[in-house]
Amino acid sequence: MAHQPLAGKRVIEMGTMVAAPFATHILAQLGAEIIKVEPPGGDTTRALVRGGPSGTLIAYSYGKKDIAINLASEEGIEVFYKLIATADVFIHNLAPASARKLKVAADDIAAINPSIIYCHIRGYAAGPQEDDLATNPVAEAATGVMADHRIDGRPTRLGPSYHDQFAGTYAVIRIMSALMGPPTAPEDRDIEIGLYETGLHLASRDLAGMQLKTQLLGRPEKEAGGEFAMPGYGAYQSADGRWVYLLVITDAHWKKLTRALDMPEQDDPELDRLRERKKQRERVEAAVRTAVSGLDYADVTSRLKQFGVGFTEVMPLERVLEAPQARHPGKLRDLSFRGLQFEVPEFPGPVSDRDFLPPPELGEHTVELLQELGYSSEDCEALLQSSAVKLANPEEFGWAKVRKPG
Structure with a gap:
């Protein structure tokens, strides 16, 4: 009670x-x-x-x-x-x-x-x-x-x-x-x-971050949001048209993702660090899109679970209450x-x-x-x-x- x-x-x-x-x-x-x-x-x-x-x-x-x-x-x-x-x-x-x-x-x-x-x-x-x-x-x-x-x-x-x-x-x-x-x-x-x-x-976090960048760099520059700052962190579409949102934030997350989806980039030391992945943002984003789009949703999520990668499906409103977690x-x-x-x-x-x-x-x-x-x-x-x-x-x-x- x-x-x-x-x-x-x-x-x-x-x-x-x-x-x-x-x-x-x-x-x-x-x-x-x-x-x-x-x-x-x-x-x-x-x-x-x-x-x-x-x-x-x-x-x-x-x-x-x-x-x-x-x-x-x-x-x-x-x-x-x-x-x-x-x-x-x-x-x-x-x-x-x-x-x-x-x-x-x-x-x-x-x-x-x-x-x-x-x-x-x-x-x-x-x-x-x-x-x-x-x-x-x-x-x-x-x-x-x-x-x-x-x-x-x-x-x-x-x-x-x-x-x-x-x-x-x-x-x-x-x-x-x-x-x-x-x-x-x-x-x-x-x-x-x-x-x-x-x-x-x-907005206080974003406002403080913008002020921080301004004072460090000498010009106004806001901090990017999470998914824009970290390549591989965001929504990607599977082969059967469903969207999966990946929680790829740290270097360890990146290693798990590349292994889970058997991506060629898993052996590329140039992408081991977030700073380097940011510099090659377009390449990283293209690589993740390609890997996810080549598999059906069930296959993608099965692999992600096996390797401990955080994710969720991007759910349309009409299906939100179908989830087992919602039905608990x-x-x-x-x-x-x-x-x-x-x-x-x-x-x-x-x-x-x-x-x-x-x-x-x-x-x-x-x-x-x-x-x-x-x-x-x-x-x-x-x-x-x-x-x-x-x-x-x-x-x-x-x-x-x-x-x-x-």
Whole structure:
């Protein structure tokens, strides 16, 4: 059984897309109760795939309760503030201007619950750009990642929203630190995590390396990434069209590779050292490509295993969960959502035996939470009639039918 250090803690999430929902997903795995607050129109991820919920909602919002509140109404903001008064943590990733407009900025929340931990994941933390908007790819572009990732010469986002997810993880670390030793000063309960600052921290190795080269060589020069710095370290295609990623980093790795694939270069002393292989990069790369492309994937991997060469197959998404390592007990959680079945990867570490709720529909727990806050049935009906809150509607956010060919 996994330890649940946050059992009994209530976290209010006002999140959209990835960063805040990912943070509260982790907090839920650690035992916290998560209440997702959405506007009547729902989180953006509810309508991203053919008019219906995306994988983001399914993967990162199971285990949460959901209440739909119209914060633009007086009755709605009153409900929200009553909810805030019961919470230990409030986390959101609204734009700063939106947070102020909706009256959920740090000062607004502290006035209702002075002891709450307030966490705002935003584009930029304090500084000249603190009110500017930023998304995951903006953080990639601004911190050097995108310049290195090009498709047909054009700087391009990585694809997965890693900066969002890292920002969410950093938020969890800060929240956990605050919960471990309750802060005494109000400012210590006010946590800001910027996507830009997250990107800077992630790039710190590369930024320091570039500065090092500049001072040693007298000119700006960044350190090459691992696979570009070390010939033979990267992806190569086998004869049957499958890609294998080779972990050839050291001189010992090179010797094992050349012997495993019976390459002519195994007897060439000129290539024994990494420095020499770098000087003959094109020759080394061509040699490895030739060796791998001359064998089927099964033959390549059998030889690599025999000689202890590190490798993995470059897996397409549709095959990732077929791997025996992924199928090992404790790696995946079965979820049912709208009659569809999903396997979602578990949070790394001991697996929680907590019985998580399926991903919630918009407003699924609105009445339940209102009643918990002390509202009578008549009060609930009045709030619904005034559109201050909203109930789940099964007809909303349905996936468009896919028309089968023929």
